[in-house]
Amino acid sequence: DIQMTQSPSSLSASVGDRVTITCRASQSISSHLNWYQQKPGKAPKLLIYAASSLQSGVPSRFSGSGSGTDFTLTISSLQPEDFATYYCHQSYSTPQSFGQGTKLEIK
Amino acid sequence: EVQLVESGGVVVQPGGSLRLSCAASGFTFDDYTMHWVRQAPEKGLEWVSLITWDGGSTYYADSVKGRFTISRDNSKNSLYLQMNSLRTEDTALYYCAKDLGYRAFDIWGQGTMVTVSS
Numbered sequence: 359d360i361q362m363t364q365s366p367s368s369l370s371a372s373v374g375d376r377v378t379i380t381c382r383a384s385q386s387i388s389s390h391l392n393w394y395q396q397k398p399g400k401a402p403k404l405l406i407y408a409a410s411s412l413q414s415g416v417p418s419r420f421s422g423s424g425s426g427t428d429f430t431l432t433i434s435s436l437q438p439e440d441f442a443t444y445y446c447h448q449s450y451s452t453p454q455s456f457g458q459g460t461k462l463e464i465k
Numbered sequence: 466e467v468q469l470v471e472s473g474g475v476v477v478q479p480g481g482s483l484r485l486s487c488a489a490s491g492f493t494f495d496d497y498t499m500h501w502v503r504q505a506p507e508k509g510l511e512w513v514s515l516i517t518w519d520g521g522s523t524y525y526a527d528s529v530k531g532r533f534t535i536s537r538d539n540s541k542n543s544l545y546l547q548m549n550s551l552r553t554e555d556t557a558l559y560y561c562a563k564d565l566g567y568r569a570f571d572i573w574g575q576g577t578m579v580t581v582s583s
Contacts, residue, residue, distance in 0.1 A: 359527070392569040394510075401560055401576060402502075402510065407569035445510055449568030452524040454500075454512040 360384050360448050364457035370465040375436045379460045381429045381446035390450035393422055393431045396459075397442045405444075406431060436462075467491035467572055469561050474577030481551050485577055487544040487561030492572075495519070495539035498564035501546050503557035504576075513559070514546065529555075551581045 361384040371377050381391065389409040394402035404413045406422035409429060419434040433440055441464050446457040473485040487499070501513040514525045514535040523535050534547040544561050558578050562570035 390568055394570075396510075401573035402570070403573075404565070404569055404571045407565060407567045407571075411567070413565075413569075413571065447510075447512075447569070452515070453526045454515070454568075456510040456512065459509045 359453055360387060360451060360455055362446055362448055362455050362457040364444075364446055364460050366460060367458065368461045368463065370463050371436055372465045373436050373438055377433045377436055377462065379431045379444055379446075379462075381424075381431070381457050383427045383429075383448055383450075386426045387448045387450035389425050390448055391422075391424065391429045392447045392449060393420075394445045394447060395440075395442045396445065402445065438464075467563075469563065469572055469574035471559065471561050471574040471577035474559060474579045476580045476582060477551055478583050479551060479553055479581055481581070483548045483551065483579060485546040485548065485559055485561075485579070487546075487574055489542045489544065489563070492563070494537075494542040497566070499537060499544045500562045500564060500570060501535060501544075502560045502562055502570070502573075503555075503579075504560070505554075505557040508557075511557070515564070516544070548579070551579075553581050555579060556581045 363382045391409045393406040396402040410422045444460045468490045470488045500515045516535045532550045536545045558576040560576045561574045563572040565571040
């Protein structure tokens with residue numbers, strides 16, 4: 359089974375900051391990596407699919423990169439509505455798996 | 466409006482059974498693979514199972530294999546999860562999710578809560 363490890367587990371940042379979250383797979387997953395945002399009491403929301411494709415309706419300040427085992431989610435300029443928990447997700451093979459999450463908090 | 470609505474979550478005793486349902490609307494249900502994902506209280510996301518568009522292939526997380534069965538009825542635009550031999554560690558909010566087609570989940574329901582407790 360493929361293990362997904364996100365770093366950091368939590369992060370404090372300010373509005374306007376540039377933020378990067380990293381996700382590492384225990385083996386190569388090509389570009390089958392997705393990113394989700396989850397706010398308290400809400401279902402997750404797809405941000406990025408196939409490592410770098412921006413989901414329709416998602417602001418362009420979100421971007422993804424990487425392939426193989428190392429991936430990043432970047433938020434270019436944090437907005438107040440971006441404070442949430444972020445998860446990476448590998449869909450390369452079953453069982454599919456998520457990272458443990460990164461909680462992004464206001465500094 | 467594209468929508469998924471889960472139902473069937475309740476409090477059940479360990480060893481019990483439960484069937485969750487997910488009603489889809491606003492898209493051509495039988496074009497898409499569908500998934501179940503769960504989230505234990507204050508924990509992260511865990512992929513549970515998937516079923517291909519025609520029900521021809523199903524896959525499961527190791528933690529539920531042999532106990533849970535995913536199915537679908539395309540004539541009713543509905544997805545199901547039959548849960549048997551429930552354990553306390555199955556306590557979670559269960560989401561159904563639509564596959565975008567790039568093996569990502571673009572539409573999620575609001576979730577239905579399953580609590581396994583004596």
